[in-house]
Amino acid sequence: MNAKQKDFFLKFDNRASLDETERMLYGHDIAAIPNLVKPIIGNTTPDAVVQPTSEEELVEIVRWAYDEGIPMTPRAKASSGYGGVIPMKKGLVIDFYRMKNIVAIDKENLTVTVEAGITWEKLDEKLKKEGLTLRLYPTSYPSSTAGGWLAQGGAGIGSTEFGYYSQNVVSARVVLPSGEVRVFEEDDLELVSEAEGITGFISQVTLKVQPLEDLDVVSLACPDAHELQRIVEGIVQADLPIWAMMFINPKMAELKNKAPLMEHYGHPIEERVILPASYIMTLAFRKKDAKTVRPILDDLVKPCQGEILSERIAHHEWEHRFKLMVVKRLGPSLVPSEVIVPLSHLGDVMTEIERKVDQPIVKEGVIIQKGPDGNPEVVILGFIPGDQRKLGYNFVFGLVMTIIKIARRYGGRPYSTGMYFAKKAGQILGKERVKRLKVFKREVDPKGLLNPGKVLKNGLLGMVMTFASAFESLIRPFGNLVITQVGERPEKPIRDIPPDVAWYAYSCSQCGYCIDECDQFYGRGWESQSPRGKWYWLREYMEGRTQWDQQMVDTFISCTTCELCNLRCSAALPIEPSWMKLRGQLIEDKKKMTFPPFEMMVAALQAEGNIWAGYRKSRGEWFPKDLEKKHGPGHRAKNVYFAGCTASYVENDIGMASVRLLDEAGVDFTYLGEKENCCATPMLVAGKWDVFEETMRKNIQAVKEAGADTVISSCPACDMMWRQVYPTWTKKLGIDFDIKAKHYSEVVAEKIASGEFTFPKNGQEPTTVTWHDSCHIGRVSGVYEEPRELIKAIPGVRFVEMEHNRQKGHCCGSVLTLLKEPPVAADIGKDRLDEAVEAGADKVLALCPCCEFQLRVSADTKKMDLEVVDLARFASSALGYDFPDPNPEVKKQWAVFEGMIALMTPQGFADLMGSMWKELIDAMPLGMGGMMRFMGKIPGALNMMKPMFPILFPRLLPLMMPKVMPVMLDRVRERIPMPDYMAEQMPDLMPKVMDNLMPHMIGDLVPLVTQPMIDYLRGKKAA
Ligand SMILES: Cc1cc2nc3c(=O)[nH]c(=O)nc-3n(C[C@H](O)[C@H](O)[C@H](O)COP(=O)(O)OP(=O)(O)OC[C@H]3O[C@@H](n4cnc5c(N)ncnc54)[C@H](O)[C@@H]3O)c2cc1C
Ligand code: SF4
Ligand code: SF4
DSSP states (O other): OOHHHHHGGGGGGGGEEOOHHHHHHTSOOSSOOOTTTHHHHOOOOOSEEEOOSSHHHHHHHHHHHHHHTOOEEEESSOOOOSSTTSOTTOSEEEEGGGOOOEEEEETTTTEEEEETTOBHHHHHHHHHHTTEEESOBOTTTTTOBHHHHHHHOOOOBTHHHHOSGGGGEEEEEEEOTTSOEEEEEGGGGGGTTTSTTSSOEEEEEEEEEEEOOOEEEEEEEESSHHHHHHHHHHHHHTTOOOSEEEEEOHHHHHHHHHSOOOEETTEEOSOOOOOOSSEEEEEEEEGGGHHHHHHHHHHHHGGGTOEEOOHHHHHHHHHTTTOGGGGGGGSSEEEEEEEEEEGGGHHHHHHHHHHHOOSOOEEEEEEESSOTTSSOEEEEEEEEEEOTTSTHHHHHHTHHHHHHHHHHHTTOEESOOTTTOGGGHHHHHOHHHHHHHHHHHHHHOTTOOBSTTSTTOOHHHHHHHHHHHHTHHHHHHHHHHSOOOOSOOOOSOBTTBOHHHHHHHHHOOOOOTTTTTOHHHHTTOOGGGSHHHHHHHHHHHHTTSOOOOHHHHHHHHTOOOOOHHHHHOTTOOOHHHHHHHHHIIIIIITOOOOOHHHHHHHHHHHHHSSSSOOOGGGTTTTSOGGGHHHHSTTOOOSEEEEOOHHHHHTOHHHHHHHHHHHHHTTOOOEEOGGGOOOOOHHHHHHTOHHHHHHHHHHHHHHHHHTTOSEEEESSHHHHHIIIIIHHHHHHHHTOOOOOEEEEHHHHHHHHHHTTSOOOOTTOOOOEEEEEOOOTIIIIITOOOHHHHHHHHTSTTEEEEOOSSOGGGOOOOOTTHHHHHOHHHHHHHHHHHHHHHHHTTOSEEEEOOHHHHHHHHHHHHHTTOOOEEEEHHHHHHHTTTOOOOOSHHHHHHHHHHHHHHHHHSSHHHHHHHHHTOHHHHHHTOTTTHHHHHHHHHHSTTHHHHHGGGHHHHHHHHHHHHHHHHHHHHHHHHHHHSOOOHHHHHHHHHHHHHHHHHHHHHHHHHHHHHHHHHHHHHHTTSSOO
8 A cells, every 4th residue: 555545544543543563453363374374375464454434434435445456355353264354465454343333123024224343242232122132143142243244144043943144134235346335135135145245345234133032941962963963853843943953062062071160360250060971952942932842852852862951051051152162272272164064964974074083073063944955954163172383283274174075975065165265165155156246246346356365266275275175085194193182281481471371362262252342442442452452462472473562562551450351251261360460571570661650650659658649648637537536547446447549639538438337337447547558459550560569568567457357448449459469469479368358338238238227218319320330349359239239228319220230330441541541531431421321320329439530530521411429428428428529639630640641651751851951951961961052053963963862862861860850840840730749749759750761761752852952952942
């Protein structure tokens, strides 16, 4: 792409990317291409990626790119593995992520019209609210899209009753290269379905849906594939009203039994359900049909040596139907092969595969009651565990051909064409259809720019695949000879990536389930910001194709630690804990730069024990005077109330209200006052682990000295430290830690439940409130119900839930987004506030000081008239207490923060230096300032010196800093209006911050300051 073409993307602002790292992440799909095949495919990094938001924009992009002769590859969630989304000819990737609206729901005709990029999960959630649901969906339901599946084609859950997806589509709107938008219906749909975008890009799909009904599920087991076939044939013959039938083979059952469980802070959080080593079929049908289905199933399984399995297994298999990729943890790669075979040969095909493929092959299958010719078919997806980094993987890949050949022999076909099987398009799509497709392709895309190298033509790769197919019997022994190890085996660090993290990077199936709900991602919309993107980047890094730079360090640190991804991951990967490990590795060990504002927090914490640059002596000023004797420092009690920094210095109402509430509920507690330190969460996420450890030790000592054994927090981050992180760290460090953690909402809810505490009847004005589950009190500490119980116990309160609540609750976007990109934080915050408005709430209640801070700043920035109230304040107000309004202090502190964030960037420092050239030149050592001034008078002399500045500056600046610090502090104060206590401390804090930041920033700073300094010396600009 030339420079002029690149200019086209400027108008799309942050919806287009030319960034090298980003582009690299849009150049692949879920499959791990064997290393020997990669050179045949070549470099597939696109030249640009663009994300249209509407059909209109899509038309504009397609027409422009076509005129310019730029190849285009459509990409939805890239959950497919046939290479359809791989930009074989580079060019432009069109990402449908932002085209995800529901256009219309027609309840009468049971159809829905959607934009192509909507995921099945999101669509189904909306349909369920209308009493409808999907007729069928792929097992990649949490990530894949309505448009992607139409373009890819296929069958899924629900296909037993409803067949292939394309049979359930009414129409599709498609953008053609000319810019025409054409509607395809009935027979013409075959020109876009399974065409993978080679004939046009789908903008909208209208599909059939069904009424929502309760489902019943049954799992059954039988010893071999022939018996399985007999059972399914019996079901088909009996014409049982079954919606979905899918099965796994004994190897899959065995591996599922071995696969790691989902963990939380090192503890499994799901129960292992042991599956018998048999063929296991799970059936779903409408509850109203249970009386018809269940007795006949009983009769069918017995003669086939089968048995109906327990309800527990049935529910487990159903609940985990989207999580089959967990077996990839044992690979860490999988060689996939997918075929469709007639049901009448299911047993033969499975038996022959077992006979010919001498590798542990795990299989799952889906039954389709009526295939295209009216006869039942089975989709079989097989995986062979392997390791893509090893040579043997290339040979095992060859066994894909063996499986396809066996399927063909029994009247079957490969599942899809994509990038690999264009030469088999006739078998897959049918000869007549291929002919029609070719004619249409020539008509609409004579230049061959729409998704080149797919479906009908695939050049050299096609020849290689044909060769591999022809010599399958010769290649097979090599594949069978490879010794496959099965099991998780992290061994050694790879390029300094810890062994376990390295293993997870390869185990990630790239399914994309983690993407849409990750706030780091949805705040920005780019793959690099998602867990999937980061795992892929790590693979590239470990294989030496990319390097750490500040942008990538920032990307890992920007994760808000919301922990939602851990719960969504199809491979149960501990994602957030892995990023946490890397934070320490990058900042603590490799001394990379953390977010600059953290440096100010570190300096403030080390000086005065808090991150807000307040004085230690002021830490306890908020504590109610009348409670000092009963609960203040000096009172000995088993419980300590731990306020944390933000409640102590910014949102004082939280601390005041929390102690009032505890006191009124009759809880005996003490307060540490000046001995309390920051809980050190910011140090942990900043990667400043030495400061974290030092601070943790001080806090533990202070609690022990107070004679307490329980810490009651109000702040979820403090709670997380005392409940989860301090126990882990103290164990690791061998420190004695016998301290329990509780949240005040748990303590008060207990008192309410036991009847020891009630709210007065006349406490509150009637009001409607909703509850924001903070990530750290919710997903980390598991406290979901107690705050709700507390709210519901307050008379006059109407409680409404937001759409995303409890385990699925969305993050507020603090703190890491706020520190890195305030505008993104405001977008994420708005998302959450919008949900509250949608739920009909007058107030959003929260209990996390950082969430409250962030939501208040977001409401302010986005001009939303929604009150954010602290839960303790709300509850204590119902007891008759008044508290100061925290909003003015939040605004004041945010102004300081915002100013600091802007200052602590290369541009911010360059601007600051630009306001003090005189002092900087004067401060140069060894009379260099005078010399520079002299050079400024000689035409061209400074320009000749320019190449030396990058060498000189890093050496000179540390020597100049002490001399210019007073004037620098004046300039900072002029730019950032800060409270007196903060301004007083700046002379101590600022030099430390500069010492830590400058070595990292100087490289970016020098180019920004060189010309302004030359201009100043030449007298062009005064400072
Ligand atoms: C865990 C898991 C389970 C799966 N289960 C199933 C299953 O049950 N059944 C099944 O069939 N598949 C399954 N798949 C494969 C895959 O998820 C499906 O093919 C899915 O439909 C792809 O959807 P997508 O939105 O990710 O599309 P992508 O993978 O992004 O795209 C698929 C193809 O469509 C093209 N395309 C995308 N959007 C458009 C558009 N708007 N216009 C034109 N062309 C477009 C792409 O270029 C590509 O060729 C599974 C995958 C995973 C990881
Ligand atoms: S913890 Fe949250 S922000 Fe971080 S990667 Fe996971 S989902 Fe994204
Ligand atoms: S991290 Fe998990 S959910 Fe995300 S792409 Fe990888 S396997 Fe899928």
